[in-house]
Amino acid sequence: MTEKEPYLITNDGLELFEHFRIPVDPGQEPLRIDKFLFQRIANTSRNKIQLAAAAGNILVNDKAVKSNYKVKPGDVISVVLSHPPRDTEILPEDIPVQVVYEDKDVIVVNKPAGMVVHPAHANYTGTLLNALAGYFKKNNTKEVENGFGYLVHRIDKDTSGLLLVAKNELAQTKLAKQFFDHRVKRTYQALVWGDFDENEGTITGNLGRHPKDRRMMTVFPDGSYGKHAVTHYRVIERFGYVTLVECRLETGRTHQIRAHFRYIGHPLFSDERYGGNQILKGTLFTKYKQFVQNCFKILPRQALHAQTLGFEHPVSGKMLEFSSPMPEDMQMVIEKWRKYTAQKEA
Template identity: 40%
Template sequence: MSDETIYLKVETAEPPRLDRWLTAHVKNLSRNRIQKLIDWEYVHLNGTVCTHKKAGVQVGDTIAVTIPANKPLEITAEDIPLDILYEDKHMVIVNKPAGLVVHPAPGNMNGTLVNALLAHCGDQLTGIGGVERPGIVHRLDKDTTGAIVVAKTDLAHQDLQAQMKAKTARREYLGVVYGAPSVEAGTIDAPTGRHPNDRKRQAIIPPLKGGRYAVTHWQVEERLGNFTLMRFRLETGRTHQIRVHCAHIGHPIVSDPTYGTGRSVGVNLPGQALHAERLTLRHPATGKTVTAIAPLPEHFVKLLRVLRNRTS
């Protein structure tokens, strides 16, 4: 099979937004699918690649939508060491290291947590939660370390996702931020969404412009001069949520390459100093509470040691 390209001419600019216009005028393609095609640079507006789903359309515009041919997605099992915090026949909780991407994506099909899990669990993950993300219930950014749960059965997957959605699963993170908050605890309630000018970043976006409800609770764990060790509890789980929220309140995560200040702290870190330390959930089969605590990685321990020595 080969790619298929659909050519359209805008005769009525209703709805006036690209993704919504295409949803209304192209049969058999959902809005979600169209948004992905836009993200993946398969949509041309007036002869130019358009990666902005909110781009305006006008009468007379020409649009070309390329629908890539269905290709069998082959994810290979890879013998990548895993730090297992908890495991039974229903689920496994892994302490993810920095640098490990959670699931394969175009251009990055190998060396991910999913590749490692396929080797660890064998055929047990097949078909659970989709081909690209078998068993994945939630995600962590590439350089964020810590606890992540993976389902081994369809029922466990559905139950764990429902807990995430209902906010009954508790996710707590530790992070080192620049600066010293003036109070000991607080809540950041600010909607987030795709940055209007940089598709690889998130930003604080008003709901009327597509921002999604996002809430992060935080408290000070330890004051370290011009730095602070903070504990975060997620009420929602938006992309880059803690990182965006911390930057929003003027205390970005140390060594965050996307939202940070670029200031050196004298410690070689693989990325943002953010760690998913504790994951508490209800076991999908027994109903009992399961709490997994992920030890801090060595680079995080070293950072704290250096900062404590500076303030002693």
């Protein structure tokens, strides 16, 4: 029997991989593991399985094996595969790409808010992958096997910040295992409603689709549904009615930061989907309401920025870490809150 951990769909740091756990039947004849897995896993290829083995992503009884390993009765196989082939054609488009780092295996980019990462319903053009296809074509980049790059994770359309893309399937497969093992360092900056009693904390709670709105995620605290999710945070700066926090993801689930902070009563500032685009804290004075509405106009999206990204290079093994400055819209709103707080306390 093949037990599959579903393709993990998340917008706050999407982990693009599939995980399978396969106990081998007692009557199984000796068979190469690549052939065995090709027979057991639907919608994959022998080459993808062999790449997974080369990347160390196929474990038998918790030990990595090569593609020629012969499976035996009683073996327990664990496999992490990079994301399935995409049906949508990615056409090159002349869209600016802010490259933070690039070599023959990976590229790190700084995604602006408002840009979708890959083509999907209602967004078939103007995506980051279209932009990368145009960038690689313009620069005659030969090492990108598919012409536009291989996603390892993603961030939501209205979240800004760092994104890692592989240039070949082997690099993608190795990086997918790092995400699966929670070895990738990711920190975000978020402006949230309300103040905190403590300077740091951890939010733990299974995340699953909201039963009444499939576009949202919600916390199931009893663990009856959804996926295990952990978000660590620390306070950076307090403004009384809102707080700037740094978030460190231990897991990468759909809308994890947005749903977790709503769950503890601190929705992200200006987050329409999770209720942060309403005045949740403060006074009843008209002047205050106008001030907050002006902030919403400057920042008409959730106040969330993927600030740092650290990972082990899939070929050299060297640890790499990158940071991205806070975008102008968030900077402007934070500066307005800083001045407002100073005037209020004067």
